[in-house]
Amino acid sequence: MEITYAALLRGINVGGGKKVPMAELRDLLTGLGHTGATTYLQSGNAVFTAASGTGEDALAAELETAIEERFGFRVDCLVRSGPYLRSVRDACPFPAGRLEGRQLHVTFFSGPVAADRFAALDADAFRPEEFRLGDRALYLYAPEGLGRSKLAVALSRPALNRGLVATSRNWNTVRKLAELTGG
Template sequence: MTVWVCLLRGVNVGGANRLPMPEFRALLADLGLPGAVSHIQSGNAVFRAAEAPEVLAARISHGLARRFGIATPVLLRSLAQIEAALAANPFPEAAPTALHFFFLGNGLSDDLQVSLQARAVDGETLVVANDLAWLHAPVGIGRSRLAEALGRLKLPVTARNLRTVQALAKIARTLP
């Protein structure tokens, strides 16, 4: 069985898409994923499953819509993928709150990457590899035009800061 990290986009942000984590864990258990562990209130969970990620994501998405009325992208990464993302971090000296991992539904074209890079200000740097982008935003992500553009892509995308990705990896490594 694979250890999966589930990343939801836009839950419990500014009062929208309210999803209490105990209820999210209960939904996962009802979907045949018992023992899921959640991390903070922003829609992160870690669990074991044998199914393909596309099947799991569809089940979770359907369950969220049916039970809570939440329609949001569900992105799954295996523990191995999370570990690889951390190991490949192109900004090892960045402060944990200045580095964000953008998990993408698929890769970005070269033209789109160039277009995104053009939005960088205040020392921001974007590195893209397949379905992952690292954004180093030294002055913060709150006012970043580059982060805003990444969030508005016409594909499933969600971001987590370095500290959260490290915590999810730790949980996934120790999942019973």
């Protein structure tokens, strides 16, 4: 049996550094034995099918190694299954249907995130911006967009993310990846 996954590459193709052409990423995934490799946008989103039982962490580690060997630099990767992405989409605590894609973001984490990690953050000081935690995900409502979000800056502090790989996607991308992975 096979499962369709999305690979979320962190920090590529922005600001002139860590260039990973999407055609080469598709070829790399195919070379690793995965099927149906496709990419979405230029910012490090790939969808592929792999044998079930491999596991998200093992697939991410395999992809990180292959990228470093091919391009000469390390890129943190998260791999999430189609069912997981659909659960993130379906569990959104904000009225996603009434918001623009730029107003809602999901930060995916490499592991579980406990609420106490954010206890020192005065969430009321950032209103009307808000965040909510999900399963290995953080939902951020930023009505003026991520580029103007003071809460996004506060949430990205290294102390809050210590020991985890984190990468964010806007709501349009989350929805599209859920769709491309079978839902």
